[in-house]
Amino acid sequence: MEKRPETFETAVGERIRALRMRRGLTLEHLAEASGVSRAMISRIERAEASPTAALLARLCSALGVSLSVFFADEGAAAQPLVRRADQPVWRDPESGYLRRAVSPAGTGSGTDIVEVEFPAKAEVRFPGRATGRSQTQHVWVFEGVIELTVGDTVHRLEAGDCLFMTVADVHAYRNPTEAPARYAVVIALGP
Numbered sequence: 001m002e003k004r005p006e007t008f009e010t011a012v013g014e015r016i017r018a019l020r021m022r023r024g025l026t027l028e029h030l031a032e033a034s035g036v037s038r039a040m041i042s043r044i045e046r047a048e049a050s051p052t053a054a055l056l057a058r059l060c061s062a063l064g065v066s067l068s069v070f071f072a073d074e075g076a077a078a079q080p081l082v083r084r085a086d087q088p089v090w091r092d093p094e095s096g097y098l099r100r101a102v103s104p105a106g107t108g109s110g111t112d113i114v115e116v117e118f119p120a121k122a123e124v125r126f127p128g129r130a131t132g133r134s135q136t137q138h139v140w141v142f143e144g145v146i147e148l149t150v151g152d153t154v155h156r157l158e159a160g161d162c163l164f165m166t167v168a169d170v171h172a173y174r175n176p177t178e179a180p181a182r183y184a185v186v187i188a189l190g191p
Contacts, residue, residue, distance in 0.1 A: 008090070009047040014058075015070060017045040019063045034062035053092035053099075053124045066112065066135065066167070066189060071101050078106035094144040095122040097173075102184075112187040116148060123174040135167040144181025147174040157183075 020039055020041075026171065031038040036058055043049040044059075051059065060070050071088050082104040090099045094107050098117040103109065139148060140162040148155045149172040150165045156176075175181045 009044075012051065013045045013047040016041070016059060016063075019065065019070075020045075023063060025063075025087055028058070028063055034058045036062075043059050044046050050093045052094035054094075054126055057126050060097065066187065067099070067114075069112075069189075071099075076185050078108070081108065092124065095119065095124050096114050097122055097124060110189045112185075112189060114185040114187070116183055116185060117174045118144070118173065118181040118183070120175055120180055121176045123172060125169055125172045135163060135187060135189055137170075139165075139183055139185050141183040144155065144175065144179050144183075145177050146181045146183060147176055148172070151172075 009106045011086055017024075020027075025033070027038045027041055028035075033150065034184050036055055040049065041056070041059070045068040056070070060067055063070075071090060082102075091097070092099070092104065095121045099153075100115040100117075102115050127154050139146075139157065141159055143159055145156065145158050148157065148163060148165075148170060150163070155163050170173045
């Protein structure tokens with residue numbers, strides 16, 4: 001998905017609008033459910049603004065989808081193999097973190113695999129997500145250091161470490177170092 005920025009913003013806006021309409025939500029209803037202003041949602045839907053990771057997570061939570069489901073190409077035929085060059089990529093405009101959807105789309109698997117490149121000193125905060133209560137995830141660090149705030153606990157993960165948690169309990173990812181970090185997130189989507 002990391003093509004020309006206006007193409008990406010248009011695709012994100014269209015996807016949010018389609019999910020909102022499919023659920024019969026007005027802009028006001030989505031704003032109330034997500035805590036994102038009606039004006040901002042409207043700007044995103046018109047491709048006039050690019051959402052941050054935290055804002056997109058709030059919208060996805062209110063729409064009842066994970067980020068992986070949000071970025072999946074609904075029209076793509078299920079294939080058991082997706083080459084790296086064809087994996088959707090998204091960069092958070094605020095923190096600069098790069099998110100690559102590794103799992104092949106449309107397979108019906110209950111698992112999503114995401115690779116993240118997290119810049120030095122970057123931080124992303126997420127609101128509590130009630131819709132993520134049935135989803136669990138493993139975060140497995142390949143390089144560098146990240147700190148995850150899960151509930152009230154901060155976990156420092158280094159290369160090789162793996163942490164299991166409920167998606168709804170993750171409040172923040174932080175790279176406290178001067179070097180980038182790279183890790184995988186393996187998400188069990190739940191029922």
